[in-house]
Amino acid sequence: MKYKKLDNWGVLLSSVCAVHCLLLPILMFAFPAISVFFVGNESLWHQLILFFTLPAVAFALYSTLKIHGQKKPLIYVSVGLAFVILGTFLVHEYIGHEAEPIFVVIGSLLMIRGHLLNKHHCNKCESDHHCPWDHE
Numbered sequence: 001m002k003y004k005k006l007d008n009w010g011v012l013l014s015s016v017c018a019v020h021c022l023l024l025p026i027l028m029f030a031f032p033a034i035s036v037f038f039v040g041n042e043s044l045w046h047q048l049i050l051f052f053t054l055p056a057v058a059f060a061l062y063s064t065l066k067i068h069g070q071k072k073p074l075i076y077v078s079v080g081l082a083f084v085i086l087g088t089f090l091v092h093e094y095i096g097h098e099a100e101p102i103f104v105v106i107g108s109l110l111m112i113r114g115h116l117l118n119k120h121h122c123n124k125c126e127s128d129h130h131c132p133w134d135h136e
Contacts (some may be wrong), residue, residue, distance in 0.1 A: 007060070010038055010060070010115035013053070014080070014109075014115065018112075019085070021101045023093070026107050050121035057081065057111075064118055067125055068121040070121045072117055073115070073121065077115065078110070079107075079110050080081065080108065080113075081111065083103050085109060086103055087103025087106075088103075088104060113123045
């Protein structure tokens with residue numbers, strides 16, 4: 001099913017996001033010279049990623065929701081995205097910069113769970129032979 005590939009990409013990119021969020025502060029502490037490349041550009045980079053991520057995630061999950069009718073993947077990913085957005089753009093201003101990775105990692109894990117659950121429902125749909133999409 002073509003949408004399983006999108007879920008695979010979603011799991012991969014959410015994992016990369018979580019690892020980036022956990023490792024970058026450690027690397028910046030260990031190698032202060034690299035912080036020059038990230039200070040001031042971080043917010044723009046995150047906005048750009050979200051600009052492309054939000055429509056792709058919405059399209060993939062809504063399309064598969066019409067097929068299998070399960071809302072849990074959409075809920076997991078939506079709540080995960082909310083955590084990522086809050087962590088990236090608001091938490092560091094109101095709670096502190098050190099709380100940002102916690103929110104983003106929780107959001108990434110919820111998004112990974114949502115993509116895996118969506119993939120499970122798509123596999124079930126495919127095995128029950130009521131999937132309207134072409135199989136690859």
